[in-house]
Amino acid sequence: MPEALDSAPYDALLLLSFGGPEGPDDVIPFLENVTRGRGIPKERLKEVGQHYYLFDGISPINDQNRALLGALRKDFAEHGLDLPVYWGNRNWTPYLADTLRELVRDGRRRVLTLATSAYASYSGCRQYRENLADALAGLRSDGLDLPRVDKLRHYFNHPGFVAPMTDGVLAALAELPAEVRDGAHLAFTTHSIPTAAADTSGPVEQHGPGGAYVAQHRAVAELIAAAVRERTGVDHPWQLVYQSRSGAPHIPWLEPDICDHLEELHAAGAPAVVMAPIGFVSDHMEVRYDLDTEAAAKAAELGLPVRRSATVGADPRFAAAVRDLVVERAAVVRGGAVERCALGTLGASHDVCPVGCCPARTPKPAAAGADSPYA
Numbered sequence: 001m002p003e004a005l006d007s008a009p010y011d012a013l014l015l016l017s018f019g020g021p022e023g024p025d026d027v028i029p030f031l032e033n034v035t036r037g038r039g040i041p042k043e044r045l046k047e048v049g050q051h052y053y054l055f056d057g058i059s060p061i062n063d064q065n066r067a068l069l070g071a072l073r074k075d076f077a078e079h080g081l082d083l084p085v086y087w088g089n090r091n092w093t094p095y096l097a098d099t100l101r102e103l104v105r106d107g108r109r110r111v112l113t114l115a116t117s118a119y120a121s122y123s124g125c126r127q128y129r130e131n132l133a134d135a136l137a138g139l140r141s142d143g144l145d146l147p148r149v150d151k152l153r154h155y156f157n158h159p160g161f162v163a164p165m166t167d168g169v170l171a172a173l174a175e176l177p178a179e180v181r182d183g184a185h186l187a188f189t190t191h192s193i194p195t196a197a198a199d200t201s202g203p204v205e206q207h208g209p210g211g212a213y214v215a216q217h218r219a220v221a222e223l224i225a226a227a228v229r230e231r232t233g234v235d236h237p238w239q240l241v242y243q244s245r246s247g248a249p250h251i252p253w254l255e256p257d258i259c260d261h262l263e264e265l266h267a268a269g270a271p272a273v274v275m276a277p278i279g280f281v282s283d284h285m286e287v288r289y290d291l292d293t294e295a296a297a298k299a300a301e302l303g304l305p306v307r308r309s310a311t312v313g314a315d316p317r318f319a320a321a322v323r324d325l326v327v328e329r330a331a332v333v334r335g336g337a338v339e340r341c342a343l344g345t346l347g348a349s350h351d352v353c354p355v356g357c358c359p360a361r362t363p364k365p366a367a368a369g370a371d372s373p374y375a
Contacts, residue, residue: 160321190279
């Protein structure tokens with residue numbers, strides 16, 4: 001038996017994700033959940049829903065979360081970490097509020113949260129913290145005892161996150177025809193967000209053009225590009241680009257878009273491209289549709305050889321990274337000295353989101369941070 005690892009004071013890990021429809025009848029209700037309060041016309045929801053109907057109305061994200069749950073439970077058991085893992089979603093079943101009620105019924109008192117977003121931003125961090133606060137408020141209104149809920153630090157530069165993506169880029173390069181492989185450009189992609197949200201991402205002292213969101217993605221891209229160069233002997237040109245824009249046309253969002261970038265590379269004579277979706281934990285709809293369908297069609301139209309590298313998904317190295325982060329955070333809470341694992345120059349991210357971190361346009365209570373009303 002492996003030597004037991006200490007997760008005290010934590011008695012549960014919560015996998016917190018976005019959620020997605022699991023059949024055609026779920027698509028519009030799911031999109032209504034996603035866009036609630038934003039005044040999006042139903043006609044627009046039906047238009048977006050066509051992306052899901054191409055995949056029989058099923059988002060891959062829920063099955064991918066089930067696979068990650070399995071990987072985490074397997075890794076924890078094999079390494080002596082006695083910590084149950086629960087799963088709750090923002091926008092579809094299993095809903096976060098229901099999962100927190102389950103945690104309370106099971107007697108869990110100190111919960112550590114893993115969000116399926118590796119980077120600092122409003123939608124990738126603070127909004128999940130707002131979801132936690134909303135769910136805790138519901139428990140309180142029902143007269144239930146509230147568990148203490150914390151959140152794991154951002155893991156964008158943990159080796160267990162970076163290494164699988166590096167291997168994915170190498171595998172995608174190997175799939176390209178030999179005559180264009182060495183000249184291939186690397187397009188590191190992530191979700192576009194409003195520039196105003198990017199500029200205010202991360203702690204206040206990091207605010208500036210692009211904020212922590214852009215800086216963290218660039219750091220990961222640099223790490224992967226350097227690892228690819230070291231392992232192949234080829235220095236591939238690269239750029240951080242964006243995808244999946246969904247906002248009003250008059251609001252500035254991060255650019256360039258991946259399809260525009262492919263056109264620019266083709267015009268400049270690039271022989272091939274590897275699209276590396278470093279901003280996404282798994283191959284969910286933004287990857288399957290926006291890259292594998294839309295961007296791939298653009299590349300085919302241009303006659304530009306393109307391959308898409310894999311996301312981290314349920315890679316055992318990622319599960320091991322989560323275990324490492326759990327043990328690290330538990331030791332910090334107990335007052336112990338820890339050696340934080342992080343690659344690159346940015347170092348390990350903060351354990352507790354400070355006041356003013358990734359602010360919302362309309363202030364709302366957020367749990368698992370320095371400004372939490374549920375500390």
